[in-house]
Amino acid sequence: MCGEFDRNLAQIEHQMNVHILRRGNQLAVVGDGEARGQAAAVLQALYQRLEQGKQIEAGDIDGEIRMGHHEDGPGPDAQLEMFKGGRVEIKTRKKLVEPRTDAQKAYVKNLFKRELAFGIGPAGTGKTYLAVAVGVNLFISGHVDKIILSRPAVEAGERLGFLPGDMKEKVDPYMQPLYDALNDFLPGKQVEKLIAEKRIEIAPLAFMRGRTLSNAFVVLDEAQNATTMQMKMFLTRLGEGSRMVITGDRSQVDLPRGVNSGLHDAETLLKGIDDIAFNYFTAKDVVRHHLVAKIIEAYDAADPAKG
Known part of the structure; x- marks a missing residue:
């Protein structure tokens, strides 16, 4: 999830203006209250992608950040x-x-x-x-x-x-x-x-x-x-x-x-x-x-x- 040389974490830090501390398999997000919560939600969403067997690319991280995780329930189809x-x-x-x-x-x-x-x-x-x-x-x-x-x-x-x-x-x-x-x-x-x-x-x-x-x-x-x-x-x-x-x-x-x-x-x-x-x-x-x-x-x- 972190990416090679933690590049995925670096992308989240850069785009969301937070700092992510990594200790073993634990991550801690440091930053303003709202940004910290949003970054944590992005990390959780990326973790769920991996659990579903999906890959993580730079565009997927960008997409999770843009979407903001205000999902609106299943669609009609x-x-x-x-x-x-x-x-x-x-x-x-x-x-x-x-x-x-x-x-x-x-x-x-x-x-x-x-x-x-x-x-x-x-x-x-x-x-x-x-x-x-x-x-x-x-x-x-x-x-x-x-x-x-x-x-x-x-x-x-x-x-x-x-x-x-x-x-x-x-x-x-x-x-x-x-x-x-x-x-x-x-x-x-x-x-x-x-x-x-x-x-x-x-x-x-x-x-x-x-x-x-x-x-x-x-x-x-x-x-x-x-x-x-x-x-x-x-x-x-x-x-x-x-x-x-x-x-x-x-x-x-x-x-x-x-x-x-x-x-x-x-x-x-x-x-x-x-x-x-x-x-x-x-x-x-x-x-x-x-x-x-x-x-x-x-x-x-x-x-x-x-x-």
């Missing part, structure tokens, strides 16, 4: 066995995925409860990663028949027509983050087999036109780069037995000047519909390198539109 004692766990073939912030936890719960959910916030907050994890879970448990992952193939400096290769080779670089997420949750050979069988589809947004997506888990990533008409087209593909997730970052729109973002319009038009969940993330939910959150905060502070 007990049949999926996702919510245990207030904790949210997503089982996939290769790993167990756990939200590391309260916003991520609420987002995952909505992905299981709602047929249509939006995840809006900066890069690195786990919007797409968690959505794909939930999709894989529902697929391997038989709740959906296929997974469909899509992105707008917006030309960021390069025109598709001038890139080498056939259409698949031209668009695959845009889809790579989706392949990366899938390979984190499913064995590589299984991913290849399921793609060949079209039980997993990864395709540009334009390829969704004219389809009805039934019994599928559908993710639209980078939705800020969809136009208003593309967003309407995509949302109206939702068929029986399907769940749809829209993720995007309003600060990273690559559309030509004067073209409205479909994500912004959908947010404005659909906000009042009760059955649609809108989940928002901030720099505090970034789970990449700690500098990423600081970079996002610096840009937000310099943006007069967010003043």
